[in-house]
Amino acid sequence: xxxxxxxxxxxxxxxxxxxxxxxxxxxxxxxxxxxxxxxxxxxxxxxxxxxxxxxxxxxxxxxxxxxxxxxxxxxxxxxxxxxxxxxxxxxxxxxxxxxxxxxxxxxxxxxxxxxx
Amino acid sequence: xxxxxxxxxxxxxxxxxxxxxxxxxxxxxxxxxxxxxxxxxxxxxxxxxxxxxxxxxxxxxxxxxxxxxxxxxxxxxxxxxxxxxxxxxxxxxxxxxxxxxxxxxxx
Numbered sequence: 001x002x003x004x005x006x007x008x009x010x011x012x013x014x015x016x017x018x019x020x021x022x023x024x025x026x027x028x029x030x031x032x033x034x035x036x037x038x039x040x041x042x043x044x045x046x047x048x049x050x051x052x053x054x055x056x057x058x059x060x061x062x063x064x065x066x067x068x069x070x071x072x073x074x075x076x077x078x079x080x081x082x083x084x085x086x087x088x089x090x091x092x093x094x095x096x097x098x099x100x101x102x103x104x105x106x107x108x109x110x111x112x113x114x115x116x
Numbered sequence: 117x118x119x120x121x122x123x124x125x126x127x128x129x130x131x132x133x134x135x136x137x138x139x140x141x142x143x144x145x146x147x148x149x150x151x152x153x154x155x156x157x158x159x160x161x162x163x164x165x166x167x168x169x170x171x172x173x174x175x176x177x178x179x180x181x182x183x184x185x186x187x188x189x190x191x192x193x194x195x196x197x198x199x200x201x202x203x204x205x206x207x208x209x210x211x212x213x214x215x216x217x218x219x220x221x222x223x
Contacts, residue, residue: 045202
């Protein structure tokens with residue numbers, strides 16, 4: 001079964017940094033584009049960033065460009081999101097997502113709270 | 117523009133048909149996915165490629181497309197179908213966008 005497990009969330013002050021991780025299993029990790037999606041408290045879903053299967057292409061929503069970096073380590077079946085210069089409006093649950101030949105899979109998410 | 121517009125809420129009685137629309141210029145060129153999300157849970161895919169239903173999703177869920185509007189239809193809605201529904205589309209530049217979501221109430 002496909003599993004995606006996010007970690008690394010927590011409380012951080014504005015201007016601070018966090019690194020989120022997503023550990024994947026149950027599929028051939030290096031064959032698929034991986035994506036981060038976030039959801040602010042009581043709000044809708046927002047696509048944040050995606051990375052191609054081979055890491056050659058990285059794509060970001062305008063509001064995080066220059067602050068967030070998506071990366072992957074295929075040897076560890078892991079996806080990452082380095083978040084710098086965090087803002088209060090980055091507060092959200094961050095989900096890891098993958099679309100494979102068998103489905104559209106999401107992790108349970110990890111909560112990032114940016115507050116002083 | 118890559119914005120996707122959904123109604124903020126839809127309400128039906130049990131057994132009635134619920135219809136949730138998603139509109140956007142990009143939808144003449146791109147397929148839509150529909151996700152159901154219940155409180156505290158990750159989204160679940162209920163429709164892909166505008167009208168395809170993943171395995172395990174009840175037949176009462178269906179999708180259709182016409183021009184710049186796609187529609188999720190739940191025929192014979194059940195109380196368990198309550199939740200937030202989001203449409204999603206990918207852009208040409210490998211970016212994605214979600215609609216703002218529709219809260220479905222069945223009571």
